[in-house]
Amino acid sequence: xxxxxxxxxxxxxxxxxxxxxxxxxxxxxxxxxxxxxxxxxxxxxxxxxxxxxxxxxxxxxxxxxxxxxxxxxxxxxxxxxxxxxxxxxxxxxxxxxxxxxxxxxxxxxxxxxxxxxxxxxxxxxxxxxxxxxxxxxxxxxxxxxxxxxxxxxxxxxxxxxxxxxxxxxxxxxxxxxxxxxxxxxxxxxxxxxxxxxxxxxxxxxxxxxxxxxxxxxxxxxxxxxxxxxxxxxxxxxxxxxxxxxxxxxxxxxxxxxxxxxxxxxxxxxxxxxxxxxxxxxxxxxxxxxxxxxx
Amino acid sequence: xxxxxxxxxxxxxxxxxxxxxxxxxxxxxxxxxxxxxxxxxxxxxxxxxxxxxxxxxxxxxxxxxxxxxxxxxxxxxxxxxxxxxxxxxxxxxxxxxxxxxxxxxxxxxxxxxxxxxxxxxxxxxxxxxxxxxxxxxxxxxxxxxxxxxxxxxxxxxxxxxxxxxxxxxxxxxxxxxxxxxxxxxxxxxxxxxxxxxxxxxxxxxxxxxxxxxxxxxxxxxxxxxxxxxxxxxxxxxxxxxxxxxxxxxxxxxxxxxxxxxxxxxxxxxxxxxxxxxxxx
Numbered sequence: 293x294x295x296x297x298x299x300x301x302x303x304x305x306x307x308x309x310x311x312x313x314x315x316x317x318x319x320x321x322x323x324x325x326x327x328x329x330x331x332x333x334x335x336x337x338x339x340x341x342x343x344x345x346x347x348x349x350x351x352x353x354x355x356x357x358x359x360x361x362x363x364x365x366x367x368x369x370x371x372x373x374x375x376x377x378x379x380x381x382x383x384x385x386x387x388x389x390x391x392x393x394x395x396x397x398x399x400x401x402x403x404x405x406x407x408x409x410x411x412x413x414x415x416x417x418x419x420x421x422x423x424x425x426x427x428x429x430x431x432x433x434x435x436x437x438x439x440x441x442x443x444x445x446x447x448x449x450x451x452x453x454x455x456x457x458x459x460x461x462x463x464x465x466x467x468x469x470x471x472x473x474x475x476x477x478x479x480x481x482x483x484x485x486x487x488x489x490x491x492x493x494x495x496x497x498x499x500x501x502x503x504x505x506x507x508x509x510x511x512x513x514x515x516x517x518x519x520x521x522x523x524x525x526x527x528x529x530x531x532x533x534x535x536x537x538x539x540x541x542x543x544x545x546x547x548x549x550x551x552x553x554x555x556x557x558x559x560x561x562x563x564x565x566x567x568x569x570x571x572x573x574x575x576x577x578x579x580x581x582x583x584x585x586x
Numbered sequence: 587x588x589x590x591x592x593x594x595x596x597x598x599x600x601x602x603x604x605x606x607x608x609x610x611x612x613x614x615x616x617x618x619x620x621x622x623x624x625x626x627x628x629x630x631x632x633x634x635x636x637x638x639x640x641x642x643x644x645x646x647x648x649x650x651x652x653x654x655x656x657x658x659x660x661x662x663x664x665x666x667x668x669x670x671x672x673x674x675x676x677x678x679x680x681x682x683x684x685x686x687x688x689x690x691x692x693x694x695x696x697x698x699x700x701x702x703x704x705x706x707x708x709x710x711x712x713x714x715x716x717x718x719x720x721x722x723x724x725x726x727x728x729x730x731x732x733x734x735x736x737x738x739x740x741x742x743x744x745x746x747x748x749x750x751x752x753x754x755x756x757x758x759x760x761x762x763x764x765x766x767x768x769x770x771x772x773x774x775x776x777x778x779x780x781x782x783x784x785x786x787x788x789x790x791x792x793x794x795x796x797x798x799x800x801x802x803x804x805x806x807x808x809x810x811x812x813x814x815x816x817x818x819x820x821x822x823x824x825x826x827x828x829x830x831x832x833x834x835x836x837x838x839x840x841x842x843x844x845x846x847x848x849x850x851x852x853x854x855x856x857x858x859x860x861x862x863x864x865x866x
Contacts, residue, residue, distance in 0.1 A: 459718035468828025
């Protein structure tokens with residue numbers, strides 16, 4: 293008798309749980325819908341009619357920036373779909389010139405022949421890569437050549453660049469990392485790095501540089517904290533300002549490429565305008581780059 | 587009722603088959619493309635090199651072999667002696683204190699081993715041997731040696747305890763000392779169980795990824811005790827997230843998984859052979 297009572301009670305409880313869940317979900321849906329439909333006309337009353345698809349393709353390093361931008365953009369223009377495909381900067385510029393993509397993405401300056409073929413660069417962001425050492429390291433300033441020599445294994449002791457007599461432990465990111473690609477490209481050591489250790493995340497690398505006074509590494513500007521010291525490159529400190537004004541050497545532009553004389557679709561134009569606006573600056577910053585338009 | 591047991595039994599087999607077939611299907615294309623010899627015995631791994639990519643995994647294979655051997659050399663003597671201690675020497679009260687500690691060691695997640703290794707072991711190795719960085723094969727071996735201890739201890743202890751009491755009594759009655767009894771009578775009698783514990787340890791060491799990812803440095807060098815090295819497991823773990831679907835790099839990572847799988851199979855076959863021989 294007791295057993296049956298227990299089973300019945302358990303069933304009642306379970307039923308109660310189920311109905312509670314059902315009620316919760318149905319009531320929470322309603323306000324969400326209301327708020328989204330209410331906010332859209334409020335923020336952009338004039339642009340309601342813009343709809344369509346914006347195809348972007350190119351640089352894989354720009355993925356996080358473009359995805360963050362398209363996410364924010366979708367909140368303002370729910371009818372516009374922004375597609376991204378990563379196939380490299382060269383292919384991105386090519387696609388913009390050929391018209392196969394609305395906007396090409398390149399994480400470098402345009403080459404001369406690309407500009408003469410009608411490619412127009414719109415710099416939406418700048419990506420600075422800081423060179424970091426342990427705070428106990430006396431070296432404050434390195435030239436790009438010295439950095440290249442250190443990472444390619446030509447310089448192996450800190451005394452060769454004005455530090456103490458200690459071997460250099462060269463820390464880098466794992467193969468395929470966007471930061472590694474950017475750093476190697478700008479410093480000119482693509483596929484030529486002699487790394488002591490490889491780490492699979494920026495935080496891991498920063499932490500290990502903080503724990504080893506012999507170490508040198510690199511990280512996105514946004515990931516540098518007080519546990520490590522960012523060295524000056526050719527006398528210029530790595531800050532948002534020096535990246536923005538172009539004086540810091542290890543940086544690259546994130547460019548949205550369009551074609552001269554070809555009008556963008558309304559949706560693509562709206563997306564480009566949004567990416568270039570001051571509004572987008574905090575989104576770009578959150579994605580790890582610096583906006584020149586802030 | 588019988589049906590349920592049968593179904594449960596087949597679930598394990600189904601998963602083994604599924605994983606085997608999946609690994610073989612996804613691992614073979616890259617081996618075909620790179621060439622079996624080039625893949626297994628190539629000494630250079632540079633999967634993202636745009637002009638001259640290389641997919642030789644000999645450094646990973648040798649690192650995994652050396653790392654596992656090192657862990658066995660350090661871990662097995664300690665483990666077996668601890669098992670003898672627990673099963674035969676220790677007073678019951680002390681054994682009751684040591685046993686939970688060993689069980690706890692088995693329960694510690696591998697990422698915690700890695701973390702302690704990274705924060706304590708790696709800087710210590712750097713200072714003791716005056717290296718530029720402490721992340722090395724040695725650090726990985728030490729971490730692995732500790733990690734395989736629990737399985738060696740508990741399986742060996744069970745095997746030692748399963749030896750009939752008459753063996754001990756007979757040995758002591760013939761005038762052998764306690765120590766002689768333990769090492770010359772009981773340990774040989776339990777050898778198949780002890781061998782099984784060692785193979786289990788090998789399996790754990792060769793398959794471990796997280797802990798050694800944090801202490802080994804992860805550069806694809808040929809192994810050296812003080813060099814930063816990459817294991818078969820860590821090669822897969824560190825590159826998988828960046829390898830694009832369908833690329834040769836990703837397929838090559840699957841192939842590494844296949845090689846690892848073959849290693850584990852060989853170890854299991856070896857174990858079965860040991861146990862069978864013992865029965866004969």
